[in-house]
Amino acid sequence: MNEHDIWMNRIAPALDRRLSGLVEKPSTAQAVLRIAKGEDTPMKKKLSFTLVLAIMLALVLAGVALAAGLGVFGQFADNEQRKQRMEKLDTHARAYDAQVTIPSASPAMPLPAEDDYQRLVKAQYDRAFQFTLEQAYVDKTSLYFSYTLQHQDAEPVFGEGLPTGAFEWQDMPGARWADTYSIGDGQDDRKYAQWLDGHEGGSYIIHHNVGVGDGANLKDGTVLDIIDGDSRRMEDGSIQGYMECQLPENLPQGEELDIQVDLFYGSTVIYQDKQGVRTAYVTRPDNRGIEYFDFTVFRDGTTTSVRGRRRDIPSPDGKTFAEAFLSISQVDAKGHVRLHVPKSWTQVWNMLGDGDGPKTTDYIMDFVLYADGTAYPNRDGGVTVVDDTHLNIGLRFDLPRDAKKLILRPIYRHSGEKAEADIVLE
Amino acid sequence: MPVVTGPDNHKDVQFVRLVALYERQLLRMCYVYLHDTGLAEDAVQECFLKAYRSMDSFRGDSSEKTWLMRIAINTCKDMRRTAWFKLRTRSVRLEDLPDTALPVSPEDSLLTLEIMRLPQKLMEAVLLYYYQGMTVYEIAELLGISAPSVSTRLQKARRRLHNALKGEPTDE
Numbered sequence: 001m002n003e004h005d006i007w008m009n010r011i012a013p014a015l016d017r018r019l020s021g022l023v024e025k026p027s028t029a030q031a032v033l034r035i036a037k038g039e040d041t042p043m044k045k046k047l048s049f050t051l052v053l054a055i056m057l058a059l060v061l062a063g064v065a066l067a068a069g070l071g072v073f074g075q076f077a078d079n080e081q082r083k084q085r086m087e088k089l090d091t092h093a094r095a096y097d098a099q100v101t102i103p104s105a106s107p108a109m110p111l112p113a114e115d116d117y118q119r120l121v122k123a124q125y126d127r128a129f130q131f132t133l134e135q136a137y138v139d140k141t142s143l144y145f146s147y148t149l150q151h152q153d154a155e156p157v158f159g160e161g162l163p164t165g166a167f168e169w170q171d172m173p174g175a176r177w178a179d180t181y182s183i184g185d186g187q188d189d190r191k192y193a194q195w196l197d198g199h200e201g202g203s204y205i206i207h208h209n210v211g212v213g214d215g216a217n218l219k220d221g222t223v224l225d226i227i228d229g230d231s232r233r234m235e236d237g238s239i240q241g242y243m244e245c246q247l248p249e250n251l252p253q254g255e256e257l258d259i260q261v262d263l264f265y266g267s268t269v270i271y272q273d274k275q276g277v278r279t280a281y282v283t284r285p286d287n288r289g290i291e292y293f294d295f296t297v298f299r300d301g302t303t304t305s306v307r308g309r310r311r312d313i314p315s316p317d318g319k320t321f322a323e324a325f326l327s328i329s330q331v332d333a334k335g336h337v338r339l340h341v342p343k344s345w346t347q348v349w350n351m352l353g354d355g356d357g358p359k360t361t362d363y364i365m366d367f368v369l370y371a372d373g374t375a376y377p378n379r380d381g382g383v384t385v386v387d388d389t390h391l392n393i394g395l396r397f398d399l400p401r402d403a404k405k406l407i408l409r410p411i412y413r414h415s416g417e418k419a420e421a422d423i424v425l426e
Numbered sequence: 427m428p429v430v431t432g433p434d435n436h437k438d439v440q441f442v443r444l445v446a447l448y449e450r451q452l453l454r455m456c457y458v459y460l461h462d463t464g465l466a467e468d469a470v471q472e473c474f475l476k477a478y479r480s481m482d483s484f485r486g487d488s489s490e491k492t493w494l495m496r497i498a499i500n501t502c503k504d505m506r507r508t509a510w511f512k513l514r515t516r517s518v519r520l521e522d523l524p525d526t527a528l529p530v531s532p533e534d535s536l537l538t539l540e541i542m543r544l545p546q547k548l549m550e551a552v553l554l555y556y557y558q559g560m561t562v563y564e565i566a567e568l569l570g571i572s573a574p575s576v577s578t579r580l581q582k583a584r585r586r587l588h589n590a591l592k593g594e595p596t597d598e
Contacts, residue, residue, distance in 0.1 A: 028470070
């Protein structure tokens with residue numbers, strides 16, 4: 001049975017068992033028919049309270065002081081997993097400082113502004129954004145870019161009473177915004193809680209949201225999946241972030257890359273009174289709160305490809321064969337090892353959880369890179385079972401670019417590193 | 427005795443058949459997509475409403491299932507594009523899952539959670555391929571991408587799921 005069959009036989013049954021409590025309602029067809037024929041209006045369910053609170057809290061981000069002298073990539077060199085990569089990106093990425101402004105717009109037809117909802121919808125057209133492509137680096141396998149997003153309406157609006165109009169409210173009876181106060185997300189949380197709790201007759205906050213969508217697209221519509229990314233809200237209300245996106249393997253050669261990034265925006269309304277909390281989300285009806293930015297970046301990251309083979313990798317059924325591919329850019333080294341292995345190894349990887357396999361199987365579970373004798377841990381390590389006798393292990397290393405001798409050393413499940421199975425990369 | 431009235435024309439009959447055939451799968455798929463039972467029920471209602479309204483213009487140039495799944499995925503995407511869901515995705519927990527009607531193993535719960543935690547594009551591919559049983563080409567047509575892109579997303583998803591189930595860090 002190959003990997004495809006294994007996952008096919010695993011995912012659907014697991015989802016159906018775990019979600020067996022979600023079943024159809026006998027009344028659905030008739031309910032929809034009534035709505036379609038104008039005999040009823042759509043019924044919106046309540047959003048679960050914990051879901052809304054988690055979302056609301058996540059919307060209020062703490063600002064981060066900008067470290068002097070660093071580009072946006074460098075601002076994210078704050079944890080071991082990405083520190084070196086971000087620092088190298090800061091050094092080698094091209095600075096673009098390319099700005100795109102989305103000005104405020106006029107609706108196609110005059111919009112009414114007779115209640116709070118209508119005014120908030122109309123206000124979406126008044127919103128303007130400035131997206132700055134700060135830095136970008138493109139090597140053979142990845143597009144990295146950093147950005148700053150500025151928007152005029154960074155500050156929330158505080159009001160009293162229930163906002164009027166056709167808001168699609170999600171109700172949380174008995175809830176209080178301040179009940180989440182103990183999580184301690186920072187100043188904005190405290191301000192929100194103080195405002196909402198300080199008005200027994202009811203009060204609301206309008207929080208204007210904006211963010212950059214995951215990944216990017218090429219101009220021809222090819223999706224560039226996000227591999228990594230992060231963003232932060234700055235003290236001035238702007239948002240800084242970065243993304244790493246996967247380039248397709250068959251991308252034609254060229255000096256430039258045309259990319260498209262998307263922006264989404266809207267406004268969240270939080271209302272609280274003695275009865276509980278209500279929330280609603282408002283976007284521009286014509287574009288659903290989505291804008292697109294187009295950029296051209298240079299494919300000027302340099303990449304060196306190295307590879308290596310080893311035919312006598314120790315394994316329980318005799319020797320096994322390994323072939324390694326590594327692309328080394330100015331940022332990091334990425335690639336994979338393709339292993340021809342005994343079936344007992346693929347069986348282990350096909351089982352859920354490490355260690356569920358036969359305890360005596362001493363299989364290769366990862367690789368460490370030695371560059372001029374210095375060890376670099378694998379920051380990827382993802383394993384793909386290609387078929388019964390082939391595995392791919394993903395590789396990602398921090399790397400000093402000018403290392404003279406590169407060796408991949410396998411790490412076995414029980415016996416650890418084995419120097420006698422080193423793969424020399426050339 | 428209450429009078430039970432049935433659908434009064436051919437279109438309605440077909441629609442009732444459509445709902446009977448797909449509602450359960452859609453509800454579960456929308457739950458995985460949106461992480462909330464109430465929203466999933468809303469999405470299913472919205473999906474079937476859109477389907478009913480566009481039944482007359484459906485030309486059969488794709489399979490009925492592809493057509494309906496396209497409506498469902500787009501409905502879920504619309505709901506999920508708000509900032510709420512972009513940020514919510516990272517905090518789904520075991521205790522947030524709905525009650526079950528069948529016995530489940532810890533592995534079922536874990537796998538369900540990890541699928542829900544996948545990036546949206548990978549999750550779509552997993553749900554359409556492994557749960558809805560669609561082919562790579564049907565999924566490519568539905569999502570408006572190439573077949574190799576679908577295969578790549580499935581491969582990435584399998585790798586992420588495998589790593590996550592092993593307890594290894596995954597790429598964010």
